[in-house]
Amino acid sequence: MRLEPNFEDQRLLPILDKVRAGRRLAFEDGLALYHSRDILAIGYMANIVRERLHGNVTFFNVNRHINPTDVCVASCRLCAFGKKARDPKAYTMSLEQVWEVAGKGYSEAATEFHIVGGLHPELTLDWFCQMLRGLKQRYPQVHLKAFTMVEIAYLAKRQKIGIRETIERLRDAGMDSMPGGGAEIFSERVRRIICDHKIDGNEWIDVARIAHQVGLKSNCTMLYGHIETAGDRVDHLLKLRSLQDETHGFVTFIPLAFHPDNTPLQHIAKTTGFDDLKNIAVSRLMLDNIPHIKAYWVMMTPRIAQIAQRFGADDIDGTVVEEKIYHDAGATTSQSLRRGSLLQLIRAAGREPVERDTLYRPVERTETAFTVLV
Numbered sequence: 001m002r003l004e005p006n007f008e009d010q011r012l013l014p015i016l017d018k019v020r021a022g023r024r025l026a027f028e029d030g031l032a033l034y035h036s037r038d039i040l041a042i043g044y045m046a047n048i049v050r051e052r053l054h055g056n057v058t059f060f061n062v063n064r065h066i067n068p069t070d071v072c073v074a075s076c077r078l079c080a081f082g083k084k085a086r087d088p089k090a091y092t093m094s095l096e097q098v099w100e101v102a103g104k105g106y107s108e109a110a111t112e113f114h115i116v117g118g119l120h121p122e123l124t125l126d127w128f129c130q131m132l133r134g135l136k137q138r139y140p141q142v143h144l145k146a147f148t149m150v151e152i153a154y155l156a157k158r159q160k161i162g163i164r165e166t167i168e169r170l171r172d173a174g175m176d177s178m179p180g181g182g183a184e185i186f187s188e189r190v191r192r193i194i195c196d197h198k199i200d201g202n203e204w205i206d207v208a209r210i211a212h213q214v215g216l217k218s219n220c221t222m223l224y225g226h227i228e229t230a231g232d233r234v235d236h237l238l239k240l241r242s243l244q245d246e247t248h249g250f251v252t253f254i255p256l257a258f259h260p261d262n263t264p265l266q267h268i269a270k271t272t273g274f275d276d277l278k279n280i281a282v283s284r285l286m287l288d289n290i291p292h293i294k295a296y297w298v299m300m301t302p303r304i305a306q307i308a309q310r311f312g313a314d315d316i317d318g319t320v321v322e323e324k325i326y327h328d329a330g331a332t333t334s335q336s337l338r339r340g341s342l343l344q345l346i347r348a349a350g351r352e353p354v355e356r357d358t359l360y361r362p363v364e365r366t367e368t369a370f371t372v373l374v
């Protein structure tokens, strides 16, 4: 028998009724949740949904991020990672370097490479296909989660071919699924200010739809904590929810807090733990058709990511090994966590850790080898 917290904010009671009955929340419910300060009530409701879906389990993986280049033709104000080719600090790896970096890090065998980078004006679709083939050849068991919808749209445009053909060629070369980045926030008003060089929200959704139609799964994200309104956030979540009704291709949603350091928007205050937990909880409540909500520890700190496991999240991400996008924007978290530390964090939150592969199949392992249980 669950003991209920006192709902300080009585306006949330109709939402509690819907959550208990498993009914879909509406735009106005999302707004009421974002406008409420009753974080315990919001977390309590999100935890009901989270435990209904995943019981006491928290998922994690042993992964490695690879960013082949930070050269980017776009100059998004939100970003501290992308550099112009002439910038002395910019880098682009050779294919051999990508393949070599992939094998570096911990002795624990990674089950996933998470591969994203800038919009490089010269690297071709063929170069990326070779990169994927080389990775598959050297690390045949590792799942390649690669390229945001934004990178796909850019490669298609440069190659002067369609999105579908671009995705199919990358898939045939070894791309197994796609990460959720680049979605930012779909509001055109906000995008004009924070990322006006990127594809617009409708294009992001269109690329995701095509990826799902050709049989690939992907993640999805929302960047919050800059100049967006509560309405913009709810609108973003509902657009993802409605694509998911159509394709069922999203696996995990990751709310991403804006990190302002070293960006042209550095005057914007950083998000607080309160905001971060609320975004986890509201997304769990609104996205009733997306199986997993990830509390990305690099972005929100391991401490908050741990508490998030009681506010709607069922995933904490992985070992990561080398993170650049958030660290260029001032993240003070470490760049990596050992598998043992992830186990400890999850257990200390009273949850049962389950190592997963990218598609959430449980993994059994020794340090240097693993088996995906199907």
Ligand code: V47
Pocket (backbone or CB within 6 Å): 078, 079, 080, 081, 148, 178, 179, 180, 181, 182, 183, 184, 219, 220, 221, 223, 254, 256, 257, 258, 259, 260, 263, 296, 317, 325, 326, 329
């Ligand atoms: O696409 C860029 C965002 C994303 C900043 O799919 C910034 O499993 C905050 O998408 N402050 C990359 N955010 C991270 C990402 C991700 C991370 C972990 C797991 C998965 C997954 C995806 O980070 C970018 C952009 O949306 N970003 N700059 C910044 N200054």
